[in-house]
Amino acid sequence: MASEFQRAKVTAVFAAMDHDHDNVLTEADFTALADRWSHISTDFPNHAHLTAVLLAWWDTLRDAAGTDKVTIDDVLLVVDHLDRAAVTETATTMFDTIDENHDGRITPTEHQRLIDAWNGQPTPTTFTRLAPTTTAGSHEQSSSPSGPNSGQATTPQPPAPGCSAP
Ligand SMILES: [Ca+2]
Ligand SMILES: [Ca+2]
Numbered sequence: 001m002a003s004e005f006q007r008a009k010v011t012a013v014f015a016a017m018d019h020d021h022d023n024v025l026t027e028a029d030f031t032a033l034a035d036r037w038s039h040i041s042t043d044f045p046n047h048a049h050l051t052a053v054l055l056a057w058w059d060t061l062r063d064a065a066g067t068d069k070v071t072i073d074d075v076l077l078v079v080d081h082l083d084r085a086a087v088t089e090t091a092t093t094m095f096d097t098i099d100e101n102h103d104g105r106i107t108p109t110e111h112q113r114l115i116d117a118w119n120g121q122p123t124p125t126t127f128t129r130l131a132p133t134t135t136a137g138s139h140e141q142s143s144s145p146s147g148p149n150s151g152q153a154t155t156p157q158p159p160a161p162g163c164s165a166p
Helices: 004-017 027-038 047-065 072-079 084-098 108-119
Strands: none
Touching (some): 027 108, 047 072, 047 084, 084 108
16 A cells, blocks of 8 residues: 555656646556657657657556556556566666766756656756765755756666656
């Protein structure tokens, strides 16, 4: 059974994925999501792979729900039985997609593109939690990077929790 934390997270992800705002997920919502991801990067060699991954999640949800109109409760049931390998593959594929310069790190700019694509519109966010903490106490004081490498994550990170796949 999903915890309240999981329900809150899944509800936010569900709302972002529900492209036509009819409170059910359909294949069209997943197609729209894949299309949004295709615009993240101009250099997008794995678009076909990411589309396949996203549509595989649609197949999983549809099969688990037994309907082609999946509700939030259906999604919460699937969350309880997620295939870890599928989750890892999705996270890896999404990471590779937003890592536009292929340096194995996600910059604030790359992260912002992810958030905007996931939500289908420009969405304010901060990157401070992924920023290095080399100077004690300083990482909480600035949310606007001063250079291209400022705030760069020190290790590869999957998409932020609020942006995880279903
Ligand atoms: Ca929908
Ligand atoms: Ca990068």
